Amino acid sequence: MKLVPFFLVCAILGGCTTTPVRQGWQDDVERLGVGAVTSAWHFAAQWGMFDLYFDAMTDDAVFMGTDASERWTKAEFMEYAREPFSDHDGWTYKPRDQHVAFSADRKTAWIDELLDNEKYGVLRGTGVLVKVGDDWKIAHYSLTFLVPNEIAGEVVELIAGDE
Template sequence: MKPFTLILLAFSLYFSMGAYADSDVRPSQQVNELLDGLHTAASQANLEKYLDSFTANGVFMGTDDWERWTRPVTLDQYVSERFAGGTGWTYVPLERNLIFSENRNTAWFDEIIVSKKWGRFRGAGTVIKLDGQWKIAHYAMSFLVPNEVWENVSELSTEAFTERAKNN
């Protein structure tokens, strides 16, 4: 082979391997940055960054049965009110799992996050790539309950829902 052909082949191989590696790592990095950024924005009461993490019609599911907040109305209003005094909430991710669609434009995640005040939670949801940027389309938060205390927590929860139903 001629030297020019070898150089061209080497460059082609290098850039094709680089593109493969980038397509394999970059979406994971971007989604992790999005989710970490969401938690940082919440802890800093940064309204713009927090809401910008979601799609225009994104949904956040809280831990209570009535907590289903949608953009642009109920989620924006709730977060605006909570951040108004300059105070948000802090959850620190302990672990996160990502699964990507075949075309790598959709990902599903689950994460364990911790609040010093409230304990462990699981966040789970869907992120989508829109115009080259990852956004949260759906985020659901649940309170983690160790199996050893599940029965006690279940009783408390059942009692609270029964009482709530009586008062409504």
């Protein structure tokens, strides 16, 4: 009689199955986190939300602008942004088509994204984010103009003539 409950438990547990967890779900969760940070960062720039914008960056972050002279540390970039952000109207780059890759330990993420801008058209942003505690922070971001190959020679000549 003592074996009946044992076999009953075995039969019940043996009938239970587990659904295998899809591989890569951790990357999906982290990708959402990275996307949330970069989307909020672009939103904060558009509305001149100084603290939100710069809180999304690591203390040693670097921002690379479109001009060859534009390599800013976070402190330098904060100084540059004070004036445009002072009236709560910064700059607008609307992200789309973002790609994210992760290091094996999921503590570093690399992004590239296309950005729409009213004045400049389509640009590309590339960046590196690092995990700080439970949060993703932007450690490096580079903003670049996209030049069609067909006119690249002309553009290079214009730039060379400007230097």
